[in-house]
Amino acid sequence: MSDSPLGLDEPPQPRDPNASGVYRVLARKYRPQTFAQLIGQDAMVQTLGNAIRRDRLAHAFLLTGVRGVGKTSTARLIAKALNCIGPGGQGGPTIDPCGVCEPCVAIAEGRHVDVIEIDAASHNGIDDVRQMTDAVRYAAVSARYKMYIIDEVHMMTKPAFNALLKTLEEPPAHVKFLLATTEVDKIPVTVLSRCQRFDLRRIPAEKLAAHFGDVVTKEGAQAEPEALAMIARAAEGSARDGLSILDQAIAHASLEGGAVTGEAVRAMLGLSDRNATRSLFDRIIAADAPAALSLLRDQYDLGVDPQAMLKSLLETVHRVTLAKLGNEAIPGQAAEETAALADWAGKLGFPALHRLWQLLLKGHDEVAKAALPIEACEMALLRVIHASSMPDPGELARKIAEGLPIGSAAPAAPSAPAEPAAPRDFAQLLERLEAAHEHHIAARARNLVRLISFNEPVVEVSSHGLPGDLPRDFEQAIRRVLGKRWSLKVTDAPGEATLAEVKAVEAAAEREAVLNSPVVAAAFEAFPDAELIGWTNETRRTA
Incomplete structure (x- = not known):
């Protein structure tokens, strides 16, 4: 019953969202209230803590990162850290705000008069910025600093950014700006240069x-x-x-x-079962089209999106590639999945994995745009399976170079391409590196490495004149090119001449032989001022 005969008493107020019985979604209920609760941003927290302790606080902070990593939460935490007065009311800025003083409580509840949150998505015009810059000159009402938190700042218009520049560069001592954005590339460089930037990382x-x-x-x-x-x-x-x-x-x-x-x-x-993904991938590399399409239809009937299925296959190809490189398994990965990845890594070569990746990636894009997603997914898988009957380009090139017949009863499949033969000597190993565009490391090895012994996968070299970083770089380059672990064993003993020195000696000997040949000698007798600038080795040319 209303106490006023005219019914003009205060209307019912909404219930306190913190009161018992009112459900709050987990994303709001477990929003970080201290820097210790902020996940995966340790570097930023350490930097802010050092700045607060040394009283080296910037006047503007720019927080960037993907959605949901804590940009707005971090801005509120910074506001609490700078305005906290402690339980006794005598505290100063701290990286560990107490959470019980009036500023901390008011900021956490979003009702502090000196902490102004602005949504730039809806307040992005020059008039909004003018109102803010006019209010900046007034001192804070009750807090130590007046804080302006501008969310989605990249959505501000160009005139609004220009109107903000002067205030952002030289704000009053009692004002701090906290800008948050997911698209930092859309912010003018003139604004970026006026802010201390923190890139919040994706949380592992x-x-x-x-x-x-x-x-x-x-x-x-x-x-x-x-x-x-x-x-x-x-x-x-x-x-x-x-x-x-x-x-x-x-x-x-x-x-x-x-x-x-x-x-x-x-x-x-709508995710595909890991076991189903492994079975489907196994059928694809075995070129078993009927079984692959049947497995795909089974997952589709269970509600799995075709695009999600191709995404799972792409993740599988990526994990197989990492396993082939020798990377450690992902924490928490099932033992059967680890065994399957190791088995596929042994069967598939890098060319096949790269081809699978490109074909599946193209299929993923086609399914995203297709009017008939499941049909487009089936055609994409059939294209991948059809590629298994195509000869490997590297194998074709090798046969052509060796003069072997190209036709064969069983064409090379990308699922199990023939691995190139291991290098026979150090010179051939460097040729393999150069063929894979590792020219810099191959040139350094050719000029500096003095070989002692060559026994796959160990190359023993002399330490004389060898830079300290060359063994590590050389081993990494071999691993990238051959997909296997080789080691460069450095020994304090004299080695052979470098390949560059050997080539120089051979070139000098060849030049001397040319000069001593009867035809050239006769030419120099007839023309004493002549100079030998080049020659053609007939034996080498016809070899």
Whole structure:
């Protein structure tokens, strides 16, 4: 019942969002309230902490990074750190704000009068900037600093940016600007040069998975490690995206009355089963078209998006390539997946993997634009499988160079191309490096390396005149080109002449032989002032 006969008393107010019984989404509930809770941005936190302790605070900060990595949260934390007065009211700026004083509480609740948040997406005109620059001259009401947090600053117009320049360059001592953006390339360089820039990194999947595990525990729910890992991968480095997916997954699981399972997350996100992806990839490299299309249709009937299926195949090709390079397995990777990757890495050569990547990437783009996605995906897989019946270009070039017949009963398949023969000697090893465009390291080795012994995969060389960085660079170049680990063993002993010295001696001997030949000698007798500037070695030319 209203106390006023005219019904003019205060209308009902919305409930406090922090009150019990009002649900808050996980992305808001677990927003970082201290720098210690900020995930994956340790370098930035250390820099800010040192700046605060040394009283070397910039007047404008620019926070960049992809969505959901903590740009706005970091801006609010900086505002709390600079305005915190401590529980006793006598504190100064600190990297560890207390969270209980009036400025900290007001900033956390978004109601502090001196911390002004501006959404540049809707307030991006010159009039909005003029209002802000007019208000800048007035001192803060109750805080130490007046803070302007401008979110999505890249959406401001060019006149608005120009109007902000002077104030941004020389603001009053009591004002700090905090700019946040996801597209830093759209911000004028004149603005960038006036700000201290922090690039917030994507959060690693393992850190996200651990964070999501803590959130699940605090929420009184349960989740399988596989489900958390899938959510972390789907978040692509964004904590907010991941928490939104986790929120949905917990709600989905609670209806079933159980824990968040990998199967439920896979179905919710439309992801393909890892086992199904491995089976499909195995059928593709075996050129088994009917089985591959059948597996693809099975996944499609289960609700997996064709584009997501091709994305999973691309991830598989990438992991096989890394396994072939000798990289360590991804933390938390299943043992059967590690074994499968190692098996494929042994069967597939780098040319085949690069070809698979290009074909699948082209198919992924086609499916994204196709009017019939599943049909386009099937045609893309058939194109990949058809490529397995095509001869390998490198093998064709080798046969042509050696004069061998090109036709063969079983053309070389990209799934298992013939690996080139190992280099027979050091000179041939350098030729392989040059053929792979590793000209710089090959030239250094040709001029500086004095060989002692050559026994694959160990090349023993003399330390005399050898730069300290050459062995490491040489081993890395061989690994890139041959896909195998070779080692350059340095020994304190004299070695053979360098290949460059050998070539110089051979060239000098050949020149001397030319000068001593009867025809050339007779020519020099007839023309004493003549000079030998070149010659053609008939034996070398016809060899």
